[in-house]
Amino acid sequence: MRPTLRLTGLAPVRMAVWAVVAADVALLAWVLITSLKSTREVFDHPWRLPMPPTPDNYLTALEVGNFGRAAVNSAVVGVLSSLLAVAVAAPAAYALTRTTNRAGRPLTLLFALGTGVPTQVILLPIFLMLSSLELTSTLTGLTLAYVGTAMPFTVFLLTGFFRSLPGELEEAAALDGAGVWRTFLRIVVPVARPGLVTVFVLQLIVSWNETMLALVLMQDDEKETLPVALIGFAQQQQYTGTNWGGMFAGVCVVVLPMVVLFAWVGRRVTEGMTLGMGK
């Protein structure tokens, strides 16, 4: 419920906020519009509407730039890895918050510190591991790598989350003689759903945009993900000159699904994000 107090003199600040919001929207709109222009038009008239708008860039991106297949790869790997990450992290986070074992706190801290490990450092060992299992250039291998590297952030976020859940529900279940797993799956998870959805979406966003692991682990063109395909376009800048229109089309293919996803579930995500951070 909003308080009845009104903070006076806020009109200019409110306008400033709406200005920033408008700028964000304008940014997205500009990228979209520019993706419908030819490269020459992009440079000659960057701020005008395309005359006429041309879908050529998207065709180039889809066929030559391999964006169609890359999008499928990204979707499969993203959804699978995020689902698996939540499925593995949730029980772990729950256990870490409910255990009386003294190892509970330091282990949670370990997960938290794990978020600070930069990708370029663990890139080569992960590659070595996966290649010894013949899992490089496979969607499975990449999915595994994403699930593994998702552990620090997802578990950390979810521990905060589970810690804030009131214990009465579980008390009641324990009195009824329910085991730990049953309590978890039937009582805790449904209540924790907003947090789980949040973590799923956040992880999906991360894996959709992840570049380094995908570049090194996927040697085949067929197995490229979207960020790798996009880099392919951007790198043509060197020696052959960028296909700017194509690159903008590529950016849109990468960005728009995320924007749509966020517009759809954004509210749930942002609500869920804070539920875990209090207390």
Add this chain to the structure above:
Amino acid sequence: MALAPEPRPGPAGRARQRAFVPMAAPALALLTVFVLGPACYAVWISLQQTAGYGESRFVGLRNYARLLGDPVFHTALLNTLKLLVIGGGVTFVTGFALTMVLREMRGRLVARNILFFPNIVSALVPAIVAGFLFNPDGLVNTVLRSVFGVSDPPKWLAVDNTFTLILIVAIWAAVGYYTTIIMAAVDRIPAYFYEDCALLGATSWQRLRHVTIPLSWDVFSVCALLWTISSIKVFELVLVFGGGTAGTPPSSTWTVALYSYAATYGGSGSPPELGMTAASALVSLLIAAAVVLLLRRALDREAVRF
């Protein structure tokens, strides 16, 4: 701090506790295999001089010594700290302020969701857009010249200003992210607190100080932690802003993460030095850990319940 159920005494309780082990095991296993193990491997590599393939030579702490003596690394450290402290400060102050402002606004959810948007696009987008907006004949200068009569606009994209631009873009994305969080946290503060304030005739500043901030402190400290770690890892933004995807950015704009990257992939004509990559990455991890510990000490307060 525990709202969790009391641990049950006796064999039933012990059985419960034992059941927690398989629940946590897969995640722990994955963490070890994909994060902790490779991090240990990185420690080993940081003591070598190697390209990762071909020959390798054990050099002990030489890489660390070279890091400490490298003026480029010092600049990178400074830049990283600027990002962490200035970026964090501006982000959180703006975040709180925005939260206060947005609370009273109609369409606040739409606004908040749109403000979040920079976090879901690749860093390429602001880099390219900045190139078009701020170049000498770009939109910003055109507007400045025609509308405001500024004849000699500043050199927005000069190398000297690149890091400032990077900082601004990082803050822009972070404000969206953390405002979202803070706003949702503040939203959960029950209204009767504010009604009491109104009754007592408190100013908005007093309301902020005595109600809003204390009751969202927990959330804020988690955010501070998250920001610390993510700001130290900032890398793609610097790469794309300073150098495009084909070149290495000027060394004055490097952060520690970019220093690590350049040691392996980015140097002009330089063979990869994985040892330096690992050493610089471990140094950044140490800094992150140190700041996190400091923050925990500084921000640790008795949780205020309501």
Add this chain to the structure above:
Amino acid sequence: MSSSRHLPSRRTLAGLAAGALALGLLTACGGGSPDEPGKELVYWSMWKQGEPQQVALQAAITRFTRATGIKVSVEWAGRDVVKQKLPAALTTSKVPDVVDQSDDTIRPFMVTPGVARGLAQVYEADVPGEAGKKVKDVIPAKYLQSPALRLPGGEPYMVPYSVAGIGLFYDAATLTEPPPTDWNAFLALLGRLKAAGTAPLTADGEQYWSDSYWMNYYLYRTIGADGLKAIAEDRTGQSWKKPEVLAAARQIEKFAKEGYLLKGYDAGKYPEQQKNWAQGRAAFMIMGSWLPSEVGSYAKAGFRPASMPFPEVGGPAEGEEVVQFGFAMPVKAKNVEAGERFIAYMTTKTFADELARTASVLSPREDAYVPEALAGVKKQLDGVPATYPFAAGLSVPGWTDKVYYPTVGELFNGKLTAQGFVDKITAVQAAFWKNQGD
């Protein structure tokens, strides 16, 4: 409230995971039928689908397979092929047989770590379809002898299929007079351009590597490429105090401070200045011969790129800096013979012509087609006794990015005087070497 229905049950998730694993294993083991040895090879290219070089290469690959029956599995991997993909692959057994990149990328990533194979055999092979010619006969000595192509032991590790020289590019449609040959005449021309209101020069100020071409070339002409290498390797940094360096720095200071460079050259982002040059706002740009093809899609109507060599500055001018693009093979390559045959096949005149025509590049072959925009560079390279890579193949990790480029960049962007440059780079280099240890 049985909302547990909405979340996938553990069983479903396990099923999904198992399915994914199965799918992955299937695709990983699928592979392809094992061919007889010697009848297949794996080639990872620096070009991406759709780039003109890729089009020409693909056509040649098809012809090669038809002619020899050797199947080529090619990955159009992009510019990171030798920097990121190959190093990772080298830690496994799935190593490509042939890769390509520029020599200044292959040397740090393959030659220095010792994983580049010597290709002397290829040079002794016959060029298919050209009677009596071996590969070493069609690649001129000036490219072959360059340190760009040599392993430490002297054997060549790369066979080039395109070479890029550095020239001063301009629009022949606007600048119709014959280009000046010596520095004073060049400065006079620049002065006239300035007076007439056209910016004489431009460069992307923040791309230090391109700014440094002016310094590189001035020094090549006055102290030679080996001279620059020697200066870089001097641990005290005092060799920077040579008079030739000061002279070069003075010229660059003049450009930066006396308005020779297009206004805003230091306030934009790549490729802003290339665009400005291609749209006629500046007259000259010093760049590698890839410039005309890079600006093709946004040059102004009627733009006719041409180039002139670096003007004479009265030094012992010898040789040209050249970037060579070509094929190399990792030591661990499995299909060595097939790879060598493939590379030899790519030295034919047919391919050289096709590549030059499609991608607008220069072939190392003297008899290949020369695109009109690069006629100037070709002339510049004809009859030159030697070519070399940047600083004669200097291989000091970090020197370029930490000592040379930033300081030259500051000079070029008007932040240092000529003397200030000399003093600063001496100090920076000394500190750099001190930190390197032994």
